[in-house]
Amino acid sequence: MSAFEAAVGHERDLPDRRYTAERTAGGLLSKRIIVGYGFWIFLLSDIVMFSAFFATYAVLVDATAGGPSGRELFNLRNVAIETACLLLSSFTCGLASIGARKHRGSWFFGAMAATCILGVAFLFIEVREFAGMVAQGAGPTRSAFLSAFFTLVGCHGLHVTAGLLWLMTMMAQVFAKGYRADILRRVLCFGLFWHTLDIIWVAIFTVVYLMGAGQ
């Protein structure tokens, strides 16, 4: 039995209304589920790309070429604030997706604005950290370790930047076009993207910052 049959077949055995709610006439998967699945595959490919950067970082972490190591550079207080920002923004993003599904404007726009502010705060701290490191001569050209560090953490920062642009686009689209089914699917994809960024940040703060500062 294929995975598709498993998904479609088992569903009919369940009389629970919650499961039928995700389906359309004729037992077909609703477009929302198919779109979510497709976007999930993209996100997994993104995670695979990040895992390559993580492998690079792990290989090069001791190649400091006489330059500063993570223990001297990392400020764990900043990292804790960044972690709190992203975690809270992930929560507010979840609230926004509920607001969108319930067609509640105040809920959706309020939670999206909170997500945006927290994301901007995260980026601000990160950019300030990068600028401080470059200013003290620990830029990406200093050593292989710092090249790998800036590639990995900077790539995550670029993803957050892209996510913020997408967030504002979604707010504008919902404002201009209302809670249409296609707009709601885009909001769903945005939510998945934002939660995935938080997952990658968990790996970054553990592998790069906590293990780097404590070694």
Add this chain to the structure above:
Amino acid sequence: MSDSGQQREPYYADAPPGYEHFDEHEPAEAVGSYLVGLGLATLLSIVSFFISGTTLVWGPSIPVALIVLAIAQIGVHLVFFLNITTGPDNVNNVMALAFGVLIVLLLLAGSLWIMENLNHNMMPMDQIMRMQR
């Protein structure tokens, strides 16, 4: 297949394709689930940050503990934020996730293993320098 599906789904059997219905009782539950996720993730993060600077536990065990905590937190995010469940609608998502995890593990373990071997077999740097002279 689709006939029996229509018979057993009286609620939305006549809904047009693409029609999406959401249960009235869903949001309260969903907020609760996000709150549980936030609480668990916060707890795991705090433990991670605390454990990284502590001298209470045996030093070499700290990286292992950090990795275990991170994996636990990623699991919390997947279940409570990304809503990956064992429900029938999620079979495909879980299969894709399992494949993704396999690739990630191969990439990480393979890279570290190969580069460790290379480092081990490589001549020390000062000897290489001497040979180049």
